Amino acid sequence: MTILNGLALTRIPPEGEALRAQVRAFLQEAVKDIPAHIRAKSWSGYDPAFSRKLGEKGWLGMTFPTAYGGHAQGAFARYVVVEELLNFGAPVGSHWIAERQSAPLILKYGTEAQKQRYVPQVARGESFFCIGMSEPNAGSDLASVRTRATPNDAGWLLNGQKIWTTNAQHCQYMIALVRTSGEAADRQKGLSQLIVDLSLPGVTVRPIEDMSGDRHFCEVFFDNVQLAPDALVGAEGQGWEQVTAELAFERSGPERLFSSVVLLDQWLAFLRTQAAPRAESLKLAGQILTRLAPLRALSVAVQEKLVQGQSPIVEAALVKDQGTVLEQFIPAAIADDLMALEGEAVPHELLLTLNYLTLVSPCYTLRGGTRSILRGMIARGLGLR
Amino acid sequence: MDHLITEALRDLLTGQCTPAVVRAIESEVAAGQSPAAAALWQQIEDTGFADLLLSEEAGGAGLALRDAFGVWDLLGQHAMPLPLADTMLARAWLAAAGVALPQGAIALTPKLAAAEGGLRASGVRGARVASWVLGQQGADLWLLPVGTAQVSASIFVLDADLHWPEAALASATRVPAAASLLVAQAGLVSALLAGSLLTVFESTLNFANERQQFGRPIGKFQAIQHELAVMAEHVSAARMAAQIACEADGVAADPLKVAVGKARTSEAAVEVASLAHSIHGAIGFTTEFDLQLYTRRLHLWRQTAGSESYWQLQAGQALLAAGGMALDVIREITDSRAAVA
Numbered sequence: 233m234t235i236l237n238g239l240a241l242t243r244i245p246p247e248g249e250a251l252r253a254q255v256r257a258f259l260q261e262a263v264k265d266i267p268a269h270i271r272a273k274s275w276s277g278y279d280p281a282f283s284r285k286l287g288e289k290g291w292l293g294m295t296f297p298t299a300y301g302g303h304a305q306g307a308f309a310r311y312v313v314v315e316e317l318l319n320f321g322a323p324v325g326s327h328w329i330a331e332r333q334s335a336p337l338i339l340k341y342g343t344e345a346q347k348q349r350y351v352p353q354v355a356r357g358e359s360f361f362c363i364g365m366s367e368p369n370a371g372s373d374l375a376s377v378r379t380r381a382t383p384n385d386a387g388w389l390l391n392g393q394k395i396w397t398t399n400a401q402h403c404q405y406m407i408a409l410v411r412t413s414g415e416a417a418d419r420q421k422g423l424s425q426l427i428v429d430l431s432l433p434g435v436t437v438r439p440i441e442d443m444s445g446d447r448h449f450c451e452v453f454f455d456n457v458q459l460a461p462d463a464l465v466g467a468e469g470q471g472w473e474q475v476t477a478e479l480a481f482e483r484s485g486p487e488r489l490f491s492s493v494v495l496l497d498q499w500l501a502f503l504r505t506q507a508a509p510r511a512e513s514l515k516l517a518g519q520i521l522t523r524l525a526p527l528r529a530l531s532v533a534v535q536e537k538l539v540q541g542q543s544p545i546v547e548a549a550l551v552k553d554q555g556t557v558l559e560q561f562i563p564a565a566i567a568d569d570l571m572a573l574e575g576e577a578v579p580h581e582l583l584l585t586l587n588y589l590t591l592v593s594p595c596y597t598l599r600g601g602t603r604s605i606l607r608g609m610i611a612r613g614l615g616l617r
Numbered sequence: 618m619d620h621l622i623t624e625a626l627r628d629l630l631t632g633q634c635t636p637a638v639v640r641a642i643e644s645e646v647a648a649g650q651s652p653a654a655a656a657l658w659q660q661i662e663d664t665g666f667a668d669l670l671l672s673e674e675a676g677g678a679g680l681a682l683r684d685a686f687g688v689w690d691l692l693g694q695h696a697m698p699l700p701l702a703d704t705m706l707a708r709a710w711l712a713a714a715g716v717a718l719p720q721g722a723i724a725l726t727p728k729l730a731a732a733e734g735g736l737r738a739s740g741v742r743g744a745r746v747a748s749w750v751l752g753q754q755g756a757d758l759w760l761l762p763v764g765t766a767q768v769s770a771s772i773f774v775l776d777a778d779l780h781w782p783e784a785a786l787a788s789a790t791r792v793p794a795a796a797s798l799l800v801a802q803a804g805l806v807s808a809l810l811a812g813s814l815l816t817v818f819e820s821t822l823n824f825a826n827e828r829q830q831f832g833r834p835i836g837k838f839q840a841i842q843h844e845l846a847v848m849a850e851h852v853s854a855a856r857m858a859a860q861i862a863c864e865a866d867g868v869a870a871d872p873l874k875v876a877v878g879k880a881r882t883s884e885a886a887v888e889v890a891s892l893a894h895s896i897h898g899a900i901g902f903t904t905e906f907d908l909q910l911y912t913r914r915l916h917l918w919r920q921t922a923g924s925e926s927y928w929q930l931q932a933g934q935a936l937l938a939a940g941g942m943a944l945d946v947i948r949e950i951t952d953s954r955a956a957v958a
Contacts, residue, residue: 234819235849236849236852236853237690237815239853239856239857240860241860241861241864243951243952244952319942319943319944493943493944496943497942500936503937504937504940509937513933514930514933514934514937515929515930515933516929516933517932517933517936517937518880518929518930518931518932518934518935518936519880519925519929519933520943521932521933521936521943521947522858522876522877522880522881522884522925522928522929523884524943524947525858525877525946526854526855526857526858526861526877526881526951527854528947528951529857529858529860529861529951530853530854530857532951533857547853550850550853553846553850554853554854607843607846607847608839608842608843608846610846610849611839611842611845611846614822614846614849615822615826616825616826616837616841616842616845617837617842
């Protein structure tokens with residue numbers, strides 16, 4: 233059984249589907265006054281009050297153990313809730329990284345005290361995390377990070393700089409990948425993950441404006457930031473292994489398929505108002521559907537492998553690369569379709585959404601690993617490297 | 618049970634449907650005879666693979682389309698030159714209609730047309746190595762013997778254009794069509810494409826690991842690695858799409874699921890064939906090298922039972938007609954069990 237013939241069509245189990253109707257009823261009410269071009273921000277949309285509301289509903293930390301404020305549900309129950317949130321364009325950005333990556337990381341590698349301290353706050357939608365990976369000279373070549381935490385009597389003394397850190401200006405904490413031992417030449421060895429309280433003296437956060445006009449990623453500077461000994465997550469020197477283990481979870485979820493779905497639904501609704509849509513429009517709608525449906529099935533199949541305890545890293549990269557290509561195709565193709573209409577007024581709100589996605593979609597193929605890096609990972613998985 | 622069937626079929630194909638046999642059948646048919654085709658068909662009949670979709674009472678294995686995917690996938694992997702997948706489906710449909718099953722392979726055509734008092738069909742896949750044609754004309758299915766038709770060459774060597782004069786229809790069987798033969802054929806061709814896509818990808822991967830240029834295997838070059846990664850993406854999505862197309866409890870496929878399967882596998886066929894030939898260079902373009910046995914079929918099957926544009930249009934119409942969120946149409950495609958046929 234190889235990677236390409238090992239992915240079988242899998243259904244979301246009934247217990248995973250159980251919450252869908254309830255979540256949908258909530259969302260229909262919760263987002264009804266948010267215009268489509270704002271909903272299109274998807275998991276970049278920032279609204280802490282909405283995150284707290286989800287926490288109250290029990291829809292954050294669904295898979296976490298109850299001892300840490302979670303709800304001990306299956307991964308597919310969370311998958312369904314996330315899928316609904318993204319398809320409605322709910323503003324999930326505040327808690328997104330904390331709930332998807334940071335709390336699961338702490339649950340897997342953290343001490344009992346760390347779990348008690350951080351995880352319940354995440355499940356309540358009160359505590360937000362960002363991830364400090366990239367640096368000015370460490371982008372795709374992540375192993376060349378230079379930010380260093382030096383052990384001292386009080387714990388760790390942190391110096392250096394992170395960049396492209398999403399939502400750092402809104403978060404209480406960062407989980408940073410930094411050098412704790414060895415030298416730059418040691419590459420992956422000697423890296424560790426540390427929890428940094430961003431309110432500490434010596435931390436400076438400076439948002440960067442992206443080409444759509446949003447400010448969701450930041451530069452973060454560390455100038456002699458004193459961290460306590462328990463800032464370390466997992467083992468000293470094991471940061472690289474811990475980071476790469478997270479990536480299969482990060483790369484195959486619904487968030488790699490549905491970033492342009494608010495625009496897709498808005499465009500379909502517009503086509504439905506036309507007496508006789510152009511055949512080219514119908515064909516495009518079908519082209520998107522016949523690409524998106526198999527990818528969604530692949531994403532579910534990868535999720536099933538994760539549930540079974542496997543680590544489908546290459547399969548997840550296959551999903552992410554194709555998903556982001558499609559997410560970028562959707563605004564480009566819809567723009568072509570709308571501007572091919574003769575004598576038909578395109579609603580202003582649809583044009584706003586289209587413009588936003590046109591400007592923001594370049595980020596789809598850089599966040600979570602650039603296209604080239606993902607294709608390199610696939611090649612490695614195929615045995616070419 | 619499914620696993621036993623596919624393992625037995627894999628053994629048969631590995632031994633009896635080799636590239637040499639595929640070549641022999643194609644060249645013999647071009648010369649007007651086909652002992653190799655007859656020998657391979659006899660092996661298939663002896664082992665019962667053409668009857669797998671028949672009920673157990675009727676001597677089959679009672680497979681649903683869902684299980685047939687694994688069988689058709691293997692046929693595609695081995696460039697099966699005979700209309701075996703077509704015969705499996707035709708026998709199940711004929712049995713359901715109460716028609717006595719004829720001996721020999723049955724080719725399919727969803728586009729049977731009236732002509733000069735008789736019937737005509739062009740480009741019927743595998744008709745040169747079939748004894749019968751099952752065709753759809755409007756609301757009717759016709760079972761027509763190849764022997765009573767005027768047969769002329771089509772574009773692909775194993776295909777034929779057939780004309781049954783009015784007098785020949787006396788020996789034909791006509792029954793009402795319970796479903797669309799075009800949808801059914803597109804579903805099985807999706808699975809054949811899934812198989813050939815896998816073979817073309819794996820052959821290209823092996824070639825890239827073996828072929829040395831500039832002092833190392835060409836698969837060590839990043840440009841080739843990324844081309845293989847893109848091929849792997851198309852193959853993974855197409856194979857999932859083909860499983861969707863075959864997702865049915867009985868032997869009638871769901872039109873929207875088939876639209877997804879045939880559109881996505883056909884799109885992938887063009888991309889994967891193009892990349893495979895690009896990576897192979899001149900050797901892959903020769904008759905002597907086996908790659909062409911599979912890439913010719915990628916193009917052939919893409920052009921069978923509706924291209925990607927045809928099925929994209931069908932899918933688009935269904936999506937617009939559905940209303941509501943695209944997600945719900947996607948879930949209907951990927952998560953629902955088709956109605957029992």
